[in-house]
Amino acid sequence: MNQSMNRRRFMQAASSVMTVGALSSGATQVSAASSGELRLNMSAGNFGEAVMSAFVKPFEAETGIKVTPVYQDLRVAQVALMVKTNSVTIDAILINQPNALSLAANSYVEKIDYSIHKQQELDGIVEYCKHPFGFGSQIYSMNIVYNTNKFPANKPRPTTWAEFWDVDKFPGTRALPSGQFGFPAPWEEALLADGVVKDALYTNDIDRVFASLDKIKPHVRKWWTSGAENLQILRDEVADIALSYDGRALALIDQGAPIEISRNQAKLMWDYWIVPKGAPNAQNAQKFIELVGRADRQAAFAQLFALSPSNRRAYELMPEKVTRKLATYLDYVASSYPVNGEWYAQTGSDGLSNSQRLIQRWNGWIVR
Amino acid sequence: MEALQKLGRMPTGLAVPAFAILLVIFGIPIVQLFLISVNAPSFSVVNYRAFFEQGATVFVLFQTIEMSVVATVVCLIIGYPTAYLIVAAPKSVRTTLIVLVFIPWLTSGLVRTYAWTVILGDHGLINNLLLHLRLISDPLPLLYNRLAVYIGMVHITLPIMILPLVSVMQGIDKSLMAAARSMGARPSAAFWRVFFPLSLPGVRSGTLLVFVVCLGFYITPQALGGLRDAMLSNFIAAQLASSLSLAPIAAAAFILLAIAVVMLSIFGLDVSGTPHETAQPLRKSSPYRLRALGRLLQYLYEIGIRYRANRWTVHLYQPIGNSGRSKIVGAVFVLLVMVYLLFPGLVVVIMSFSAGPFLEFPPSGLSLQWYRSFFGDPSWTLAFWDSLQIAVTVAVLSTVAGTLAAFGLSRTYPRLRVFLMMVILTPITLPAIVVAVAAYLGLINLGLIGTKAGIVLAHTILAIAYVVVIVAATLANFDRRLEQAAKSMRAGPVRTLVRVTLPLIRPGIIGGAVFAFIASFDEVVVTSLVSGFSIRTLPLKMLENINQQLDPTIAAVGSLLTLLPVLWLIALYLTWWRSKLKLQGASANQIA
Numbered sequence: 014m015n016q017s018m019n020r021r022r023f024m025q026a027a028s029s030v031m032t033v034g035a036l037s038s039g040a041t042q043v044s045a046a047s048s049g050e051l052r053l054n055m056s057a058g059n060f061g062e063a064v065m066s067a068f069v070k071p072f073e074a075e076t077g078i079k080v081t082p083v084y085q086d087l088r089v090a091q092v093a094l095m096v097k098t099n100s101v102t103i104d105a106i107l108i109n110q111p112n113a114l115s116l117a118a119n120s121y122v123e124k125i126d127y128s129i130h131k132q133q134e135l136d137g138i139v140e141y142c143k144h145p146f147g148f149g150s151q152i153y154s155m156n157i158v159y160n161t162n163k164f165p166a167n168k169p170r171p172t173t174w175a176e177f178w179d180v181d182k183f184p185g186t187r188a189l190p191s192g193q194f195g196f197p198a199p200w201e202e203a204l205l206a207d208g209v210v211k212d213a214l215y216t217n218d219i220d221r222v223f224a225s226l227d228k229i230k231p232h233v234r235k236w237w238t239s240g241a242e243n244l245q246i247l248r249d250e251v252a253d254i255a256l257s258y259d260g261r262a263l264a265l266i267d268q269g270a271p272i273e274i275s276r277n278q279a280k281l282m283w284d285y286w287i288v289p290k291g292a293p294n295a296q297n298a299q300k301f302i303e304l305v306g307r308a309d310r311q312a313a314f315a316q317l318f319a320l321s322p323s324n325r326r327a328y329e330l331m332p333e334k335v336t337r338k339l340a341t342y343l344d345y346v347a348s349s350y351p352v353n354g355e356w357y358a359q360t361g362s363d364g365l366s367n368s369q370r371l372i373q374r375w376n377g378w379i380v381r
Numbered sequence: 382m383e384a385l386q387k388l389g390r391m392p393t394g395l396a397v398p399a400f401a402i403l404l405v406i407f408g409i410p411i412v413q414l415f416l417i418s419v420n421a422p423s424f425s426v427v428n429y430r431a432f433f434e435q436g437a438t439v440f441v442l443f444q445t446i447e448m449s450v451v452a453t454v455v456c457l458i459i460g461y462p463t464a465y466l467i468v469a470a471p472k473s474v475r476t477t478l479i480v481l482v483f484i485p486w487l488t489s490g491l492v493r494t495y496a497w498t499v500i501l502g503d504h505g506l507i508n509n510l511l512l513h514l515r516l517i518s519d520p521l522p523l524l525y526n527r528l529a530v531y532i533g534m535v536h537i538t539l540p541i542m543i544l545p546l547v548s549v550m551q552g553i554d555k556s557l558m559a560a561a562r563s564m565g566a567r568p569s570a571a572f573w574r575v576f577f578p579l580s581l582p583g584v585r586s587g588t589l590l591v592f593v594v595c596l597g598f599y600i601t602p603q604a605l606g607g608l609r610d611a612m613l614s615n616f617i618a619a620q621l622a623s624s625l626s627l628a629p630i631a632a633a634a635f636i637l638l639a640i641a642v643v644m645l646s647i648f649g650l651d652v653s654g655t656p657h658e659t660a661q662p663l664r665k666s667s668p669y670r671l672r673a674l675g676r677l678l679q680y681l682y683e684i685g686i687r688y689r690a691n692r693w694t695v696h697l698y699q700p701i702g703n704s705g706r707s708k709i710v711g712a713v714f715v716l717l718v719m720v721y722l723l724f725p726g727l728v729v730v731i732m733s734f735s736a737g738p739f740l741e742f743p744p745s746g747l748s749l750q751w752y753r754s755f756f757g758d759p760s761w762t763l764a765f766w767d768s769l770q771i772a773v774t775v776a777v778l779s780t781v782a783g784t785l786a787a788f789g790l791s792r793t794y795p796r797l798r799v800f801l802m803m804v805i806l807t808p809i810t811l812p813a814i815v816v817a818v819a820a821y822l823g824l825i826n827l828g829l830i831g832t833k834a835g836i837v838l839a840h841t842i843l844a845i846a847y848v849v850v851i852v853a854a855t856l857a858n859f860d861r862r863l864e865q866a867a868k869s870m871r872a873g874p875v876r877t878l879v880r881v882t883l884p885l886i887r888p889g890i891i892g893g894a895v896f897a898f899i900a901s902f903d904e905v906v907v908t909s910l911v912s913g914f915s916i917r918t919l920p921l922k923m924l925e926n927i928n929q930q931l932d933p934t935i936a937a938v939g940s941l942l943t944l945l946p947v948l949w950l951i952a953l954y955l956t957w958w959r960s961k962l963k964l965q966g967a968s969a970n971q972i973a
Contacts, residue, residue, distance in 0.1 A: 054914065058929030083914040084925045088618075091910065093625040094818065098825050102913045112623070119625055193611075193619045230608075234503070235525050238603055241931045245495075248739060249502055268738065368623050376437035376616060379608045380444075 050079050051297040054106040057084035059264075063318035067311075072304050078297050089116065092289055096121045101291040105298040110147075110354025111196045111368050113285035117146035118358060123288040126299040134306050137326035139341075141351050147285025150305040151320035154279040154340035154349060155190075155197060158257040160250060161271045171254055172275040178206035178225070180232050185253030187229060188246045191236035192375040195368035196357050199226070199256055201280055201350075211278070215356040219371065223378055247272055259340050263319045279349040281340060283323065315339060396789035396801065399782040399845050407808055407842045410822035414815070418631035428632035438616060438633070445613045446640060448527075448602070449595035452534040456542040456591050457584065459535070463718045464546035464583070466711045476953065478715065479547060480946050482540050485722050486899050487946065488729055488939035489920055490537055491927050494604045496725035497533050498524060499732070499742045501605075506728075506742070529605040537601065538594055539722060542587040544896065545851045548888040549583030552858050582857035586850045589645065593810040596641060613637055614812040621814060634815035641810045642803055726943055733936035740931050751937040761922060761934070768902055768919035771833060775840040775901035780894040782841070783848025790849070791856040802849070809846045813906035816843070821910045831913025839911045840901040847900055848893035855889025 051072075055064055061084050069080045083103060089112040095101045108116075116122050125148050127135065135143070142149030157177055163185055164170045171183045180187075192198035201214050203225035209218075234252050237243045244261040246252055248270060262274050286305065288298045304310060311322030312330035321341040322328070328336055328343075336342050340349070357368045365373075418428055432438050467478045485493060500506045501523040508520040523529060553576060561571040599614035613633060620630050728742055736746030755761045786805065790798050808816050820839040821830065829835030863885070867877040883890070905920040912921065923935045 052914065056929050057925040058932075060929065084929075085909060085914060085921065086925075086928055088622045090621040090625060090627060090630070094627070094821065098822070100825055100830055100913070102831060102915065115625060121625070191608075193615065195619070195623045233608075236608055239928055241928050242604070244739070244931060245498070248741065249498070250504055251502065366623075372619055372623055373435060373437075376435065376441070376611075379611060380437050380440045 049077065050081070051105070051294050051301055052081045052083055052103050053301070054083045054085060054087055054103045056086070056107070060260075060318055060320075063314055067314035067317055068301070068305050071310065072301055075304070076297075076300060078294075078300070080301075092116060093119070093121055096290050099291055101289050101293065104288065104292040104294040105301055106287050106289060107284045108287055109196060109284050110282070110352065111357035111366070113147040113287050114144075114354050114358035115360075115366060115368075116287065116289075117144075118360070121290055122146050123290055123292070123295055123299075125286075125288070125302060129299060129303050130306055134308060134324060134326075137308055137324040138306060139323050139325065142283055142323040144285060147287045148302050148306065149283035149285055149323050150311065151314065152281055152283045152323055152341050153320050154259045154276075154281050155202075155256055156259055156262070156279045157254065157275040157277070158247060158262045158272055159254045159275070160185075160252075161273050163253040170273075170275070172277045174202045174206040174278055175208070177202070177254055177256075178229050180229075183254065186234040186251070187232050188235050188237060188252035188255035188257075189229070189233050190243070190256060191238045192371060193238065195372045195375075196354075197282065198371065198375075200371060201352070202256060202278075203229075205278055211350040214350070215353045217367070219374055222371075223374060226378070260319055263338055276340075276342075276345040277348045279340060279345065281349050281351045392792035393789045393797075396786040399786035399805070399849070400801075402782060402838065403805070403808070403842055403845065405827070406823040406838050407816070407819050409826070410819040411807070413822055414627070414631045414819055415635060417628050418635055420628060428628045429636070431629060432632055432636060438613075441611050441616055442613055442636065442640070444611070445596060445637070446644070448530065448534070448610075448612060449592055449598075452531055452538060452595045453542075453588055453592045455531065455535050456538050457588055459718060460539055460542035460546060460587060461580075461584065462711075462714060463539075464543045464550055465580075466715050467543070467547055468550040469711075473954070473957070477950060478719075479544075480950050481719055482543050482722060483895065483899070484943050484946055485536065485726050486540050486903065487942040488726050489903060489923050489935070489942075491600060491905075491923060492729055492935050492939045493536065493725050494533055494601055495740065495927070495931075496728045496732075497529065497536070497605055499728055500725065501529055501532070524605060525607045527606065527610050530602045530610050533601040533605045534595060534598060536722065536725065538591045539718075541590045541594060541896075544892050545587040545590065545854050546580065546583040548851060548892040549586075549854050549858065550580050551888045552855055552885070553579045579858060582854040586854035589806070590809075590847065590850055592644070593641060593806060596637060596810060597812045599812070614814070617812050617814060627818060630815065630818075634811050638807065638811055645803065645806075646799070726939070729936045730940040730943065733933050733940040735933045735936070738932060740933050740936060744933075751933040752941075754932075754934045755937050755941070760917065761919075761938070764917050764919045764922040765938075767833070767916060771836055771840065771918065772898050772902040774833075774837045775844050776894050776898040778837065779841045779844035779848050779897040780890060783845040783893060783897070784852050784890055786845065787849045787852035787856055791853060791859075802853070805849050806846050808842045817907040817910040820907055824911050830911060831915040833916060835911050835913075836908055836916060836918070837901075839907050840904055843904065843907070844897035844900045847896035851893040851896060852886065852889045855886045855892075859886060 053064075053069070055061055061082060065082060069082065072078065073080055087103075087106060087108065089108070092106065092108070092112075093116065095103070113122070124145055127143070139152075142152070157171060157174070159171055164183070169182075171177050171179075176183055177187070189199045189202075190197055192200070200222050201211075203222045204214055204218070205211065206229070207221060207225040209221070235242075235246055237246055240258060240261055243255075243257050244265065247255060247257060247262060247265055257274075259274055259279070262272055265272060266274075286298075286302050288295050288302075292298060306324060308322070308324045308326035309330060311324045311327040314320070315322050315327065315331060316335050319335075319338045321339040358366055360366045361370070419425065420427060463482075467475055467482075470478060498505070502508065503520040503522070503524065505524070507523060508517075511517045512520065557575050557579070558571050561575045562568065566574070597614055598612050599618060602610050602612045603615055617630050617633055620633070624630075732740050732742050732744060733751055734747050734749065735741060735744030736748040736750065737744060790801055793801075811819075817839075820842065824830050824835045824839065827835070829838065859882070863881055864877050867881045868874075872880065903920055904918075905924050908918050908921055909924070912918070919938065923938060926932065926935050
């Protein structure tokens with residue numbers, strides 16, 4: 014009796030795990046679907062608080078839907094596991110571009126329902142944030158950040174990646190993000206330092222990336238692996254020049270830390286809101302995504318947390334002193350470039366995505 | 382009653398509850414994972430070949446083993462004398478020391494790792510002190526290298542080494558040492574020939590636990606190490622963050638498991654074998670030594686009682702190296718170990734009073750705002766209570782199931798025992814993230830994702846491993862004849878268990894329960910998956926904070942957790958003191 018039970022359970026689970034997208038399998042549905050609920054996954058901290066007050070509170074007031082925030086870093090394999098085993102407990106997830114796109118490519122996510130968005134709002138949204146399977150509401154950037162004690166205003170300061178790489182002209186310790194996750198990573202910066210122009214960054218020249226990284230490797234004190242570590246490295250002055258998120262650096266500048274951001278050659282990035290297949294409250298998630306696209310909500314958000322709105326019309330609703338801090342402020346647009354998430358998620362003939370190819374290369378490179 | 386007696390007659394049956402939990406929550410899904418790793422149903426070894434074809438992965442696999450071995454050896458070298466000195470100390474000091482060894486474990490591993498960056502950093506405590514004293518002109522590169530990783534790893538695993546050693550050493554009859562020395566054996570000879578062989582089960586179980594725990598290390602090498610100091614779990618985590626497929630992850634995990642099995646079978650997995658049967662393969666000379674011990678004891682009995690009594694009044698129950706100097710050396714050694722264990726915690730406590738918005742040392746100003754932020758935010762206090770409930774339940778469940786299993790295993794054939802022990806150890810040998818995926822699959826089958834019961838069961842498969850290893854080590858020195866004696870006097874199996882066996886192995890059971898509690902209270906990787914995003918335990922909440930905010934609330938939580946055992950210690954001393962007063966009062970009354 015007992016044995017046959019185990020065997021049945023095993024067969025059940027095995028079939029639900031191994032058959033990709035077998036949504037009809039008999040696995041347990043974990044959370045009950047209900048019309049008045051929405052479970053959101055996002056980062057915690059000041060960012061999460063800003064999402065709550067700029068987006069979630071107005072959404073609840075407008076729709077009467079009860080929102081439960083789930084603050085947890087979700088790995089892409091975890092999302093895939095939830096969908097495959099038909100045990101999705103989250104309705105909308107904010108996830109980085111390559112991960113969102115590879116989930117989309119494997120049909121793990123619902124299409125974004127743009128029909129419920131107002132045309133006027135949609136027209137304001139920058140093109141790259143309106144993906145069929147994901148919607149970007151905020152844009153941030155990765156930049157050169159230097160210590161102003163080490164590089165005071167009356168002396169030359171490193172403002173290009175070539176100068177970041179130039180350890181003779183700009184001596185000092187460096188910090189770069191680790192490439193272990195494939196994204197975000199210093200690939201584009203390595204190419205820019207080597208003289209590649211920003212329109213020609215995504216051409217599969219992985220050898221050139223690592224040849225350039227070879228040159229900077231001995232001067233990098235720490236290859237950071239998370240946003241919190243990024244912040245800690247700037248604050249503890251581990252490095253004199255770092256590749257850093259603008260948000261982390263701005264938080265420290267507000268605290269009076271002796272650092273400055275160079276917006277030149279900035280890499281613009283954004284995360285996508287996605288709706289996993291089988292989400293119990295997918296309809297509500299679509300409604301929420303409509304709200305986060307509105308200019309007034311995005312302007313409210315940017316004033317709480319310095320991330321750029323994806324809706325250009327939001328700029329008209331904010332004072333100059335706020336917009337100057339944002340990655341897509343008009344003066345910075347010409348010198349920055351949007352990251353190409355599609356390229357990262359692109360899969361070659363061997364079944365590996367460019368992200369995975371870079372990870373393998375990175376793993377070999379670090380132990381050399 | 383009849384059923385219980387039956388169980389008593391069939392000792393291996395005692396292991397059934399533990400293995401039943403293990404099978405349902407972990408065993409079946411791990412088979413599923415194995416099938417995934419060989420791409421069932423088409424069956425191919427492509428994932429395994431891919432693993433070995435990448436030079437870097439193989440390199441890091443060996444590096445993982447190397448780092449785990451070094452950390453384990455260092456732990457043993459520091460842990461053995463520490464445990465010895467703790468056991469030799471008077472009872473009141475002993476309790477304090479054991480609690481102090483455990484305090485670091487209650488501060489989350491993440492926070493402690495961060496504290497090491499504060500201590501070892503380029504502008505950290507040590508460098509600033511040396512620069513200030515003008516002993517150096519440039520900061521020493523103490524952080525972001527292999528040494529820093531070892532410092533962090535040993536700091537986390539040292540309590541795991543010390544506890545099994547202490548629980549085994551406490552069970553060693555000290556009159557054996559006294560006997561040896563009264564026979565003229567020098568202290569060192571008495572130690573190496575009598576005490577050390579008897580303490581070997583503790584060495585074996587401590588080494589085993591530390592080694593398998595080290596194999597799964599992930600955050601410490603990433604935060605404290607340099608570019609090269611990656612371990613296999615770092616690769617696995619990166620894979621999980623970038624790939625939708627579980628197959629390569631599962632393949633890597635099974636390779637690690639296979640290596641662990643090979644290493645452990647070379648080491649000797651037979652934790653609960655008696656010293657007599659297990660010491661043999663390790664050291665050829667031990668039969669001789671044991672015979673020497675036997676002769677020694679025999680000789681002892683032949684000595685005149687009066688002479689023996691005289692000698693014993695001088696030497697009985699005294700630790701080796703009774704001279705003043707070795708006492709000081711011992712005290713200094715224990716002090717240094719305690720400083721090493723507790724200093725990062727102290728840094729955390731100081732940072733918790735910071736007035737600034739981020740964790741920093743020294744704090745820019747003093748305030749209690751982060752304590753207010755903990756107590757004022759129901760999500761923190763709720764998380765604390767949830768974690769406490771879960772950890773207590775796990776401790777009870779796994780201590781009962783684990784102790785029974787240890788009994789069952791200690792009374793079965795050595796071969797079967799070694800195999801079953803490896804099975805029990807698998808959950809803590811595999812990288813946590815793989816265990817998490819397996820437990821997730823197991824709990825989905827039961828419909829328990831996102832429930833407290835689910836989290837308890839998932840934690841229990843980890844906690845049982847600790848309990849079994851520690852209790853089994855205590856059982857190794859257990860004299861089965863005491864049970865036979867009880868039975869010969871018509872005590873039933875239950876009565877024998879309650880009145881004879883349990884009291885004798887109590888240190889092991891308590892140690893196992895403490896481990897089980899902490900293993901659950903500190904667990905984050907497995908919980909993050911099986912909680913189904915509906916239950917937030919304290920470590921999950923702390924992880925979310927440290928990943929995003931790095932504000933001193935986590936330091937405040939760490940400090941509060943440190944405070945609990947300290948308060949408990951004070952309460953313990955107060956009750957001792959009061960009962961002492963009462964006793965004195967009673968005797969005074971009698972005299973009057």
